Amino acid sequence: MVALLSSVSHAISNATTSTLHRRSVNQTHSSRLHSSFQLSAFGSRGSHNDAVCIRSRKPLSPITYSSNFAPVAAIPFDLSPPPIDHDLYDDMAIAGAKVSEDWIIETFNNDEDALDAVDNGTVVVDLSHYGRIRVSGEDRIPFLHNQSTANFEALSEGGGCDTVFVTPTARTIDIAQAWIMKTAVTLVVSPSTSKSISEMLNKYIFFADKVEIQDITNKTCLFALIGPKSNQVMVDLNLGDLIGQPYGSHKHYNVSGNPVTVAVGSVISEEGFSLMMSPSAAGMVWKTLLSHNATPMGSNAFETYRILQGRPSPGNELTDEFNVLEAGLWNAVSLNKGCYKGQETISRLITYDGIKQKLWGIQLSSPVKPGTPITVEGKKVGKLTSYTGGKGGNEYFGLGYIKRKAASKGDKVVVGDDVIGTVVEVPYLARQQPLALSSKS
Numbered sequence: 001m002v003a004l005l006s007s008v009s010h011a012i013s014n015a016t017t018s019t020l021h022r023r024s025v026n027q028t029h030s031s032r033l034h035s036s037f038q039l040s041a042f043g044s045r046g047s048h049n050d051a052v053c054i055r056s057r058k059p060l061s062p063i064t065y066s067s068n069f070a071p072v073a074a075i076p077f078d079l080s081p082p083p084i085d086h087d088l089y090d091d092m093a094i095a096g097a098k099v100s101e102d103w104i105i106e107t108f109n110n111d112e113d114a115l116d117a118v119d120n121g122t123v124v125v126d127l128s129h130y131g132r133i134r135v136s137g138e139d140r141i142p143f144l145h146n147q148s149t150a151n152f153e154a155l156s157e158g159g160g161c162d163t164v165f166v167t168p169t170a171r172t173i174d175i176a177q178a179w180i181m182k183t184a185v186t187l188v189v190s191p192s193t194s195k196s197i198s199e200m201l202n203k204y205i206f207f208a209d210k211v212e213i214q215d216i217t218n219k220t221c222l223f224a225l226i227g228p229k230s231n232q233v234m235v236d237l238n239l240g241d242l243i244g245q246p247y248g249s250h251k252h253y254n255v256s257g258n259p260v261t262v263a264v265g266s267v268i269s270e271e272g273f274s275l276m277m278s279p280s281a282a283g284m285v286w287k288t289l290l291s292h293n294a295t296p297m298g299s300n301a302f303e304t305y306r307i308l309q310g311r312p313s314p315g316n317e318l319t320d321e322f323n324v325l326e327a328g329l330w331n332a333v334s335l336n337k338g339c340y341k342g343q344e345t346i347s348r349l350i351t352y353d354g355i356k357q358k359l360w361g362i363q364l365s366s367p368v369k370p371g372t373p374i375t376v377e378g379k380k381v382g383k384l385t386s387y388t389g390g391k392g393g394n395e396y397f398g399l400g401y402i403k404r405k406a407a408s409k410g411d412k413v414v415v416g417d418d419v420i421g422t423v424v425e426v427p428y429l430a431r432q433q434p435l436a437l438s439s440k441s
Helices: 002-013 087-094 111-120 140-147 194-203 230-236 279-291 299-309 343-351
Strands: 039-043 105-107 123-126 131-136 160-166 172-180 184-189 212-215 221-226 250-255 258-264 273-277 295-297 357-364 373-376 379-388 397-403 412-415 419-424
Touching (some): 105 299, 111 123, 131 194, 172 194, 184 273, 194 212, 295 299
Antiparallel strands (some): 039 250, 258 273
């Protein structure tokens, strides 16, 4: 443990501070970080407030390390935190990362290594561009229960789930991770839908509803830890109590006085972990994860991994062309929780076997563009929605909707004029469990 803490302290003590003086709030910071990455559990049911709080950064004080971390006092949630500063991204750019104008890490120039590590080791992905929406107020649970597909009333504090936002006719908008906290629910949504979902939720708040919607995307940071060795990283950081817990389970911790929420699963898988934190903790957390042999993964490689895993995405698989059951999102749908948006359509689809198409993975013989028609014996039976060159750029793979009666696993299809495709299952959709109306979900 002494060697572990020493290595972690060394990893973060060399953090550059040249850009810290450009913060949007008046802050002071010593020329070196005096304390290393330490997590102390709030626990999932302590007296803490509900979400990662954001505070102005203060000089860090030395701390005493112990192999057993005791619960610490709560830190209040600040509803007016400073915006994310971009010192972390400056550091990443210095390290060779390509950062877009929107502060998205596109690549670390290691995409092949990262794709190998996500299958055989551990990767850490900066998902801070994904939306984070805080839903608070006394009526937050029944409100979300009525506005999305999951059974929120069956969840308790410290738990979580996936839920789908749909149109009144059950057409898909986005999948959201939901974390049930002490006085709020935090939703993690796709970058392209964060604004529209916030606006939609606000639209459905009626006069008597005690609900508040707050977009905290620019006030927090979000990392995902993914790969078969991510559990070992958690053990090394004294976070092993989350290993084996149900998807969406989460706890609140302390990193040198800054709160971090750690949850089971990520936007792409029920395995791995998500870490949401204040911006002042982001640099320490990132560097500590790298010091534990996590490989950084940029958004380009992450998009390849998304497609290979079969996770539907807004604008591709999640559009007003397809309903939530055609997208195969069964685990995020409750069929018997009562009335909610899209519920009548979903019930009819089940009752009358009205699901006409299904989302599949498709191994391709050559590159092809999304939107290209899929045919069987010359008849159009679907279309390709996402495409990647895979590892090395020559493992052509896509996602696409295909009519149920036209093809299934192992069948051949034609994509475009002459590209041969083989229909295959993908991990994300293979984990979905179809339910009947008699289910208690």
